[in-house]
Amino acid sequence: MASASMDSSGAGRGSLKTYITGFVLSVLLTVISFALVMGGGVPRSAMVWGISSAGIVQIFIHLHYFLHLDASSAVRWNVMALLFTLLIIFIFVGGTVWVMYTLNLRMMW
Amino acid sequence: MMTTDVKTMNWMSGESEHVDSVEIQTFGFWVYLMSDLVLFSALFATFAVIGHNYAGGPSGKDLFHLPYLFGETMFLLVSSAACGFTMLAVHRGRKALVLLGLAVTFLLGLGFITMEIHEFYGMIISGNGPERSAFLSAFFTLVGTHGTHVSFGLIWMAVMMGQVAAKGLTRPVRSRLMRLSMFWHFLDIVWVGVFSVVYLMGVI
Numbered sequence: 001m002a003s004a005s006m007d008s009s010g011a012g013r014g015s016l017k018t019y020i021t022g023f024v025l026s027v028l029l030t031v032i033s034f035a036l037v038m039g040g041g042v043p044r045s046a047m048v049w050g051i052s053s054a055g056i057v058q059i060f061i062h063l064h065y066f067l068h069l070d071a072s073s074a075v076r077w078n079v080m081a082l083l084f085t086l087l088i089i090f091i092f093v094g095g096t097v098w099v100m101y102t103l104n105l106r107m108m109w
Numbered sequence: 110m111m112t113t114d115v116k117t118m119n120w121m122s123g124e125s126e127h128v129d130s131v132e133i134q135t136f137g138f139w140v141y142l143m144s145d146l147v148l149f150s151a152l153f154a155t156f157a158v159i160g161h162n163y164a165g166g167p168s169g170k171d172l173f174h175l176p177y178l179f180g181e182t183m184f185l186l187v188s189s190a191a192c193g194f195t196m197l198a199v200h201r202g203r204k205a206l207v208l209l210g211l212a213v214t215f216l217l218g219l220g221f222i223t224m225e226i227h228e229f230y231g232m233i234i235s236g237n238g239p240e241r242s243a244f245l246s247a248f249f250t251l252v253g254t255h256g257t258h259v260s261f262g263l264i265w266m267a268v269m270m271g272q273v274a275a276k277g278l279t280r281p282v283r284s285r286l287m288r289l290s291m292f293w294h295f296l297d298i299v300w301v302g303v304f305s306v307v308y309l310m311g312v313i
Contacts, residue, residue: 016197019193026190030179030304033309038176048310051310059298081136089150092151096157097154097157
C-alpha cells in the first residue's frame with residue numbers, strides 16, 4: 001500500500017520498457033538535430049524548423065517517458081502546474097522577443 | 110485524539126512520514142522545478158534578445174565544436190536514463206543495484222560537467238570570457254546556470270549514495286531519491302533547450 005502510493009505520483013511510475021523507449025527516442029531525436037546541422041546541404045530555414053521540432057518533441061518524450069506525465073488523475077496537478085508555467089513562459093519569453101525584435105520599428109513611429 | 114497527535118508529530122518530524130506527505134512533498138518539489146523553469150526561461154529570453162550582439166568578437170560559429178557538444182549531450186542523456194533505471198531498482202528494493210546505478214549516473218554527470226568546465230576554460234583563456242560581448246555574457250549565464258544546477262545535483266547524488274549505504278532504502282530515503290530523479294530528468298529537459306537554441310541555432 002505504502003509503496004503503491006509512492007509509485008502513483010511523479011517520477012516513480014516507470015518500467016524498464018518505458019525508460020528504454022524514451023531513451024532510444026531521445027537519442028534518435030538528438031542525432032536528427034545534430035545531423036541536420038553537421039551534415040549541411042539543408043536550407044537554413046529548414047534547419048531552424050527541424051531543430052525546433054526535434055527539440056520540442058524530445059522535451060515531450062522526456063516528460064512522458066522519464067517524468068511520467070500523462071492525463072491520469074495521479075499526476076493531474078503536476079500537469080496543471082506545468083501548463084500554468086508554460087502559459088507564463090509563453091507570455092514572458094514570447095512577449096520579450098516580440099517587443100525587442102520590433103523595437104526599431106516601434107521607435108520610428 | 111491520541112492517534113491524531115502522534116500522526117501530526119510524525120508528519121512534523123519528517124523522518125517517519127505519513128503516507129500523504131510523500132505525495133505532498135513530490136508535488137511541492139514539482140512546483141519548485143516549475144519555478145526553476147521560469148528562471149531558465151528568463152535566461153533564454155535574455156539570450157534570444159542579446160545573443161547576436163558579438164561586439165566584433167567571435168560568434169557561435171567560431172566557438173562551438175559540435176562533435177564535442179554531441180559527446181557532452183550524450184553523457185547527460187545516458188546519465189538521465191541511468192537515473193531512471195536506478196529508480197526501478199529503488200522500487201524493487203535492490204540496495205546494491207541502487208548504489209551501482211547512482212554511481213553510474215554520478216560518473217556520467219561528472220563527465221558532462223567536466224567537459225563543460227573544459228569548454229568554458231578554453232574559451233576564457235583565449236580571451237572569450239563573459240566580459241567579451243553581450244553574446245558571451247548571455248551564453249555563460251545561461252549555460253553556467255544549468256551547469257551549476259548539474260553540479261548541485263551531483264552533490265545531492267553523493268549525499269544520497271551515503272544515505273542509501275548507511276540507512277538502506279527506508280521510506281524517507283526512497284522519497285528523496287524520487288525527487289532527485291525528478292531534478293535530474295528536469296535538468297536533461299533544460300539541456301535539450303540549451304543545445305537546440307544556444308549551440309545548434311548558434312552555428313547555422
